[in-house]
Amino acid sequence: MDAERRIQNLNDRLKYIRDIFGQKENDNIRLLAAKLSEVVAREHDLPGGVLAEELARLEDLFDFSERKLDLSLSPMDLVRIVRHPQRICLKDILENVYDNYTEIGGRGEFNIDPSMLIARAIFTRRVGEKVINQMVMVIGQEKGHGESYRNGGSVKPWGNAKALHYMKVAETENIPVHTFVFTPGAYPIEDWPGAAQQIARNLYELAALRAPVISVFSEGGSGGAEAVGLGDRRIMLSHGYYSVISPEGAAAIEGGLRGGTRATPELIEKCATQLCITAEDNLRNGYIDKILQEPPLGARPNHYDFFRELRRELIQATNEAVSEVKSMKLYRAMAVRARKSDDAESIFMRWTLSKSALKRLVDLRQRKYRAMSRHARLDGTGVMKRAVAATKETISAVHSYFRYDLLGRQKKRLDVIFEELGAEAHLVRHKLLMPLKRTIDKILPGNNGVEEKKGDAVRDKLTRLSCPEDGACLVGSEWAWTSPRSQQDRTVSCPNVRTHHCPDLWVPDLFGDFAGVCPSCGHHFPMEYRWYLENVFDYKESKEFNSQIESINPLGYEQFDLKLDKAKEKTGLKSACITFETAIDGVDTTVAVLCAPFRGGSVGAAEGEKFIRAAERAGRKRQPFIAYVHGTAGIRIQEGVNGVIQMPRCTIAVRRYIDAGGLYLVLYDTNSYAGPVASFLGCSPYQFAVQSSNIGFAGPGVITETTGIAVAPDYHSAYHALSRGHIHGIWDRREAKKNLHQALLTMGGRNLYYR
Amino acid sequence: MLNIKELLDKVKASPYREIVIHAPHTGVVEFGGLSKGDMVHGRDGDYKEKPGTLLANLTREKNKKPITAPEKGEIESVRTELEGKFVEAGEPLVTIKHFMTRKEVIELILQEALYLFRAPERAKYYFVPEVDQKLKVSGKRSVKVVEGMELMIVSRMKRETPLAYSGPDGIIYSVYFGRGENVDEGEPLIGICPEDQLTVIQDVVARIQSEWEEE
Structure with missing residues (x-):
């Protein structure tokens, strides 16, 4: 037997x-x-x-x-290990790592989203004579061992919303959060709260969550991983992977495959290797803090030694995170830092933190991410220029402090007093003088109501025939810049011709005066980003900054150098992001533009850095910060995790900016998808779209492939995004400037210089 | 009495409908390389998002527009002599032999067998409340109509006028318009079937439903 x-x-x-x-x-x-x-x-x-x-x-x-x-083991073998039904899952960890736990927010199938598991768990251990219980909130994706209702750990938006809810609970209760990343990616569905938007919300909250967060990565599939992965400490299991896209997805893009045709195993294998998805790669790049060694060929539920190691590592990491910010620690902090590995359980450190310690914790977390991915971009700014820029930054920070904080606040206080006094005086005057005026009017009628005599010139202008030489007729274009496409002599058809019966449009009209808008149905043809730069943002008068930060090929992805050079040559840009300072109808603002022609507007390390610097600059100068998304295809997959990490990085920058009292406004145009929407764009409280744009998480092809559901062709249209509640308005392109100006005057931010 | 059997035989003898594709406007024609006997298909996909087979391209003002097949069928003829030539609007380009679907055959038979009461002008039409109520509660076949009966309300430019039925007596067999939808002048509003023929018509419809084979 x-x-x-x-x-x-x-x-x-x-x-x-x-x-x-x-x-x-x-x-x-x-x-x-x-x-x-x-x-x-x-x-x-x-x-x-x-x-x-x-x-x-x-x-x-x-x-x-x-x-x-x-x-x-090759990287693709690791992917197969992680996806294997025998791979440890969160339930195993709860059973074997923690001493007791209670599942909350649903149980098994009876759950708003069975793929997201929340539990209150307890560590019980003996330190010296005392038995101590320490509570944590455990949040993570549950793959189950092949249970189909778990959806393979692919979390729906409402699952992420549940996770967010319990993160906040942990914050309220002042206990650490342990998150476990076991997801191949988020489930791409647009219904409220929206795959992308919910991940963005999670990131936004995590960016300043006042509780220690320890993340453990086993399967880190892009956006889905980020929804719970922004931690103070990131531990990665040695046989796990953390990647921007599944190797199959990368291979499909690489091979230019469409419509469900599968890439060859060799190509998938190659992509897996090139994406640098293993634990070692991520540790080398600085995106995780520690690798936890697994038993040969990956941990399975019967590897009890491994669970013991994981338990020790979790306690150690939580201790580390806490000890960094605690004020009363003395010798224990040293002991924790020394990482005498077996000692972790013997060091007791209270995990509840004081208010000031929590503030330090958040600050440390934000700095930690700020410092990442430096190697993955090229800053071509010279030493002199850098020094000058740094000096200017300091000066402007000091200037803003004096102008808007020190003096500005006093002035505001005075203004308020004068305003109140003025209002009082107005009322008194009104009450006293009105009866007097009324009496005078009665005695001397006809004094008022005399029309002002209009000048002869005006009358002349109104009565005479129009003279083009005097500018009485409309001549030329009202636009400061017209598309070169308007030079072609031909017509195009509106895509809505089937439903709206639009007549053919003459291209010089359409791309000239009409600004790319079909006069019959209002369809917005895509326009060049230059059009917006010149006509909306007054690019000529603006001050561009950080233009020397350049996209590179940090992973040495095959043939990507060539593609990148081609994009740089074609657009004359060094990255897909342009950042500048400009005035919109007299209001000074900082603007970041993501340009679609540069590698589809995809976001990599350079774009992320420029975006963060722009947000910081806007914060320093107390200016509103506008992100104009001419188009973005998502995170640049060829940069691997260097790209994905921009999601938390940029979101943190945005969070810092908004918390400091700024106005962050996003304007979407053409097509905006995936990572950026699921992080620093989707988290904005003010998001608008230009008409005929599309906003979403995954494109229709990917949705069909991953969920098996065919979606309507207009599934991602701005109007649908509006009715789902993802954006807050749709603007006509020709009125973008006017609307932006109005938004600047009416929305957000206590700390804007003009407030 | 209408001979429905004869009608059905006639349809069966040539179960095709000819669809002539005309040039929607002037332009230079380039055919899509199709020839007689080729099969084409119409719009496709869950949301009719995939266009039908490309029949020809028509270029006007350097704007090349595809002309696609509206329905499934077989190419009957292609005016290849027009290849590369400038054509006027309305010029027939391609003829498609469309094998009729079950629904289309039923519709055809009904159009022949029923008396069609047509819209006198372009407007929105509603049934008068009593009829509307009866239609909703007991179904279409429950309403008898007689000459001069006040049956509908014509709504045009916010003015509503009653419309009396004129034609043979019978019961309403089918309704061809929807609520709040504009109906063009001359389009059928309702199909009236003499009471004694109801069973015959229902029989034929049932037979077509079961017997007609779609290609």
Whole structure:
């Protein structure tokens, strides 16, 4: 009986190994299979003692081979390990790592989203004579061991909303949050609260969540991972992956595949390698703090030693995060820092933090992310220029402080007093003088109501025939810049011709005077970003900054250098982001533009850095901050995690800016999708779209592929986004400037210089 | 008495409808490389988002516009002699032989077998409240109409006038307009079937439903 169980066990191990290595044949695997079948064949002939010996030898061989195979794992093998149904999942961790737990926010299938699991868990341990209980909030994706209702850990927007809710609960209760990232990516559905928008909200809250957050990464699939992954400490399991996109997705893009055709395994393997998704890669790039070694070929639910290690690591990480900001720590902080690994359990540190400590914690978290991904961009600014810029920054910060904080506040206070006094005086005057005026009017009628005599010039202008030389007729274009497309002599058809019967449009009219708007149905043809720069943002008069920050190919992605050079040559830009300071109808603002022609407006390390610097500059100068998204395809996949990390980084910058009292406004145009919408754009309290634009998380093709649901062609249209509550208004392109100006005057921000 | 059997035989003898694709406007024609006998399909997809087979391109003012097949069918003829030539609006370009679907056959038979009461002008039409009530409660076949009966309300430019029915007596078999929808002049509003023919018509419809094979 015992022998049979052991054989079964070995069979399972062999099957697991085969699953992991997929199609690849290997001498080791062949050897194991041969040896096992040999023993199985002789099972009944051998006497019990000999069989047990044989089995023990075979088990040793398995152990040895597994260790050997573990060294040869390719990134794609890791992906297969992580996706394997036998992979540890959050439930296993709750059972084996924590001493007790209560699942909250639903149980199993009876749940608003079974793929997001929340639990209140307890560590119980003995330190010295005392038994201590420490509570944490555990939040993470639950893959289940192949349970279909878990959706493979692909969390729907409402699952992320649930996670956010309990993060806030943890904040209120002043307990640490342990998040576990076990997701291949978020479920791409636009219904409220919206896949992208909810992730953005989570990031925005996490950016300043006043509770220590420890994240453990096993499967970090892009946006879905970020929704819970912004932690003070990020631990990654050695056989996990953390990536911008699934290798299959990257291969489909790389191979230019559409409509459900699958990429070849070789291409997928290559993409997995190039994306630098392994724990070592991420540690080297500085996106995780520590790797937790797993048993050979990945942790499975029966690896109890691993759970012990994880428990120790979680306590250690929480202690570290807390001790950094605690005021009363003395020797313990040193002990924690020394990382005498077995000591973690013997150090007791209270995990509740004071108000000032929490503030320091948040500040440290924000700095930590601010310092990331420096290597993944190129700053071509010269040393002199950099020094000058730094000096200017300091001066402007000091100036703003004096002008708007120190003096401005006093002036505001005085203004308020004068205003109140003035209003009083007005009322008194009114009450006293009105009766007097009324009496005078009665005595001397006809004194009022005399029309002002209009000048002869005006009358002349009104009565005479129009003279074009006097500017009485409209001549030329009202636009400061017209598209070069308006030089072509041809017509185009409006895409709405089937439903709206629009007549053909003559291109010089359409891209000239009409500003790309169909006069019949109001469809907005995409316009160049230059059009907005010149006609809305007065680019000629503006001050551009950080123009020397340049996109590079940090991962050495094959052929990407060439593509990047081509984009730079085509657009004359160094990255997809342009940042400048300009005045919109007299209001000085800071503007960041994401330009679609540069690699689809995708966001990488350079774009992220420019965006963050723009937000910081706007904060320093007390200016409103406008993000105009001419178009963005998402995070630049060729930069791998260097791109994904811009999601938390930029969101933190935005959060800091808004918390400091700024006005952050987003204007979407053409197509805006994925990562940026799911982070620093989607978190804005004021989001508007230009008509005929599309806003969403994943494109229709990806939705169909991942969910199996075909969506309507206009699923992502701005009007649908508006009715789902993702944006707050739709603007006509020709009135963008007027609307922007109005928004600047009416929305947000206590700390704006003109308030 | 209408001979429905004869009508059905006639349809069966040639179960096709010819669709002639005309040039929607002037322009230079380039055909899409189709020839007689080729199969084409109409709009497709869950949301009719995929256009039908490309029949020709018509270029006017350097604006090349595709002309696609509106329905499934077989190419009957292509005016290849017009290839690369300038055509006027309304010029027939391609003829498609469309094998009629079950629904279309039923519609065709009904149009022949029923008396169609047509819209006298372009307007919105409503049934008078009593009729409307009866239609909703007991279904279409429950309403008998007689000559001179006040049946509908014509709503045009916010003015509502009653409309009396004129035609043979019978019961309402089908309604061709929707609520709040503009109906063009001459379009059928309702189909009236003489009471004694109701069973015959229902029979034929049932037969077509079961027998007609769609290609």
